[in-house]
Amino acid sequence: MTAPRERKAGEVADHVEGVLEGDPDVVVRAVAGIEEAGPGDLTFLAHPRYRAALDETRASVILVPPDVPCPAALTAVRVADPYGALQRVLGWFDPGFPGVAPGVHRTAVVDPSAELGPDAAVGPHAVVEAGARLGARTCVGVGGYIGEAAELGEDCYLYPHAYVGRRCVLGDRVVLQPAAVIGSDGFGYAFVDGRYRRIPQIGIVVIGDDVEIGANACIDRATLGVTRIGRGTKIDNLVQVAHNVAIAEDSALAAQSGVAGSTRIGKHVRLGGQAGLAGHIRVGDGVQVGAQAGVIGDVPPGVTVSGYPARPHHEAMRAEAALRRLPDLARRVRALEKGRRDGSGEAP
C-alpha cells in the first residue's frame, strides 16, 4: 500500500482530457464523494441526483459534465463522462489489492505436483491440490482452495476464502471476491421412483480473462462439458450461475441475479439485481434485463425487458400503467352496465 501522491488540478485535467475552469495549481490529496469531500479532495458529479449538493460541497476540484453550472470557488474539470474520468484518476490513489507475500506461506498446504509461476503467492491456510497450476504473479488469498488440476492464469487475485474446484480454468487477471465459489456441483438429479438420484457433474467451469466474480457468488460446473464465463464479464455478489450456462464477453450481472441451467447469454448483456433467467433460453447481445425481472423465453439482441414474465420494457410499462388505472376502469364498466340496465343510451 503506497501513499497516494499529491496532484494538481491541471494534472487532473490533462490526465482525463478535460477542460479546466479555475486554478490549475489547486492541490488534491484524495478523492471523496460530493457530500463527504473537504478541502484538498477531488470529487465528481455523475448522477443527476446529486446536483443539489454542488453548491455545498467543500471539495477543491470536481469532475463535472460540460453543461452543469459550478460555484465560482470550485475548480471544475469538465468531461463528458465524469464516472469514466473518475476511474482514470482513482488509479493514482488506489492502494491496490491487499498484499500477499510471493511464495507459499508456511501454513499453506500445497501439493508437490502443483506448479506455481514466478512470484505466484499462496497465503496463510490456503490449499492447492495435486496438479493445479498458478500463473505468474497469481495470488491465492487466506484460506483459498484450488482443486486438483485446476488452472489459473497470470495476475489473478483471489480474496480470502475463495474456492476453485477440480479442473476448473481461470484466465488472466481474474478477480474472485471473498468466498466466491467456482465449480460447485450443478443441481442435477433424475427423479426415479419418487426419489432424486444424483447426476454426476463431471464438467468444468472456464472463466475468461479479466472476469471478476463477487463475494459468495456461485458458478456451478457443467454436468458435461463447460460452464463458460466470457472475457471481461463482471458478476456481482450472491449471483447464481447454473451448470452449462454460457455467458459471452463484457456482460454484467448485478447482485443476487440468477441464471438457470444451459442458458446462453450474449455479449454486452446486463442483468439487474435479483433478475432471474429460466433454463435453456437464449438472450441476445446487448440485452438489458431490469431488476427483479423474470425471463422465461428467448430475448432477441438489443431488447430491454422487465417485469415477470419479462417482456419489452415499454410494454411492461404500459401494462403497469393500465394496472394502476384498473380499479378506475372497473368503476367505469359498472357505470356502463348500470346505464344499460336503466335502459338509457345517454350519458349521465
Next chain:
Amino acid sequence: MTAPRERKAGEVADHVEGVLEGDPDVVVRAVAGIEEAGPGDLTFLAHPRYRAALDETRASVILVPPDVPCPAALTAVRVADPYGALQRVLGWFDPGFPGVAPGVHRTAVVDPSAELGPDAAVGPHAVVEAGARLGARTCVGVGGYIGEAAELGEDCYLYPHAYVGRRCVLGDRVVLQPAAVIGSDGFGYAFVDGRYRRIPQIGIVVIGDDVEIGANACIDRATLGVTRIGRGTKIDNLVQVAHNVAIAEDSALAAQSGVAGSTRIGKHVRLGGQAGLAGHIRVGDGVQVGAQAGVIGDVPPGVTVSGYPARPHHEAMRAEAALRRLPDLARRVRALEKGRRDGSGEAP
C-alpha cells in the same frame, strides 16, 4: 456452556412482570415450542396460528396473552407480548456463543503489529493482518479473517469463516454469522470502448454497535467514503448491501433482500425477504417494505409498500384484487359491446 438452571413458574412470572394463573411452584428446566414441549418445559403462544395447539400441549408452563383461554392443567403466565417475554426468559437457558479460548490459537496467524484487547480471542486458523485492532473480549472464530488496519470494538463475536476487509470498522457487540463478508469490493466499473474498467473501491464499511449480520451476507465497501450500517440494525442471511449505502439505526433486513448502491435507508425500516431497493433512492424512517417488493423510487417516512414496482400497500392490494377480477371484467366488456352491436339498450 453452562447447564440451564431450574426455574419455578412464580419466578418466570416475576421475571417477565406477568400474571400467574396456576401453581407457582411448577418447575421448568427448558424452553420448547408449543407442539414439541413436554413436562418440565416452558412454552409460549405468540402467533395466533398455533392457538389450536394450546389444548394439546404437554408443556408445564406457558407465556400467553391475557385474552386467550388456557386448559386448567397448564400454568399460565399472562403477558401482553409473549415473544418479548420469551426473549427475557431465554437468557436463563441460553448457552451463549460457542466458546473460543482467549488469546491466539497456535494455528492462527496474527501480525505482530495487530493489537488485541484484554481477553480478545483469535481461534484456530484465523488470520489478523497488520495494524488491525480487536477490542476487549472480541472473538474471531475459526478461519476468520481480519484485514489490514481493520478495527473491531469490544465484545464482538465472529462466527467461523467471517471476513472483515481492510480498514473496515465494527462497533461494540457486533455479531457476524458464519461466512458473513464485510468489505468486499463494490461493483463499480466504467464502461469504456465496449469494456468494463474497474473503478478502484477505496472506501470502507463502518458498522455501528449491536449490529448483527447474517450468514453469507455481503456488505460492500464504498467506492469513496463509507458504507454505513447504523447501531442496532439487524441483517439476515444472504443479504446484499452495495457500496455507499447508508442504513440508519434499528432497522431490519430480512433474508435475501438487497440494496443497490448509494441508497439511504432510515431508522426503524423493515425489508421483507427477497425485497430489492434500487440505487440512489431514499427510504424514510419507519418504512416497511413487503417481501419480494421492488422499490424503484423514494419512499416517504412511515409508509408500507409492496409489489413491483412497489407502491403503498393498500394501492397494491387494490390493484391486485382488480387484477384477479380482470378476466371477469373483460367478459363484461364483451357483453356490453355485444349489447351495443345488437342495437339494444336493455339489460340481458
Next chain:
Amino acid sequence: MTAPRERKAGEVADHVEGVLEGDPDVVVRAVAGIEEAGPGDLTFLAHPRYRAALDETRASVILVPPDVPCPAALTAVRVADPYGALQRVLGWFDPGFPGVAPGVHRTAVVDPSAELGPDAAVGPHAVVEAGARLGARTCVGVGGYIGEAAELGEDCYLYPHAYVGRRCVLGDRVVLQPAAVIGSDGFGYAFVDGRYRRIPQIGIVVIGDDVEIGANACIDRATLGVTRIGRGTKIDNLVQVAHNVAIAEDSALAAQSGVAGSTRIGKHVRLGGQAGLAGHIRVGDGVQVGAQAGVIGDVPPGVTVSGYPARPHHEAMRAEAALRRLPDLARRVRALEKGRRDGSGEAP
C-alpha cells in the same frame, strides 16, 4: 480419480434397458453434451430444445426417446427417460468426490473428545470441536467446521469451507457443497422500546439421509426445537431456510429460493429459482412453486402455483394474459363510453 473405462453401445443399451438401433460394438470413452460431443462420445437428447442439434452431432452413440428420428450414422439407444438413463451411465465415468485421505490431516484441529468413525477423514485446516461425532467414511473437506457435539452420519461428504454448527445433526450420505452453512442463528429479535433484542436461538438443525445442500446455502437453527430437512431433499445454491422450518422427504428447492420461519413443506414439493415462501404457512405434498413466485398462504397438496402473490398457475396465466390485453380493454371501454355519450346504441 480412476480413469473412465471404455464401453460399447451394446453395453450401454443393456445397462439402461434401452433398445439399440445401430452398431452394438461402437466404443464410447466419455459422455458429452449433444453440441460438444465428438467421435467416441456418448450423448443424450432430453430437452426438445436440442432436437435440431441431432442432425449435426458428431457423437458416436445417443440416448434418445423412442419417437425421435435419428440420422443413420448415429447409433441410438432408445429409452423413455434419457435423463434418467444418463444418470445411470454417468456413474461409469464419474471420478467421484475429490479424495481426502482418511484420518486427521496434520493441520486440522480436532478436539480429543471428538469421535471419528472408521476411515473418517478430516482435511487440511478443518476443525472438529468437542464432543462432535463423525460416522464411518464421512469426510470433512478443507477448512470445514464441525461444531461442539454435532453429529454426522456415515458416508457424508463435506466440500471445503462447509459449516455445521453446535449440536446439529446430519444423517448418512449427506453432501454439503462448498461453504454451505448449517446451523447459523435464526433471525429472531423482540422489538422492545424501539430496539431489537436478540432472542437466543437454542434449537438445532436435523438433516435426513441423502440430503444435499448447495454452495453458500444457509439453514438456520431453530429458536427452540428443530429446523428439519427430510430424507432425500435437495437444496440448491444460495437458498435460505429460516428457523423452525420443516421440509419433508424428497423435495427440491432451486437456487436462491427462500423459506421464512416456521413454514412446513410437504414431500415431493418443488420450489423454482428465487421463489419465496412466507413464514408460518403450510405447503402440501407435491406442490410445485414457479420460479420467483411469492407464496403468502397455505397451499393444498398437488397444486402448482406461480406469480405474486402466488395462486394456482392457470389462474395466474389467465390474469397475466388479461393483463397483456388490458391497454386494449381500456381502449374498448373508452369507445363504449363515447358511444353512450353520443346517444347511440349502435355499433360503430
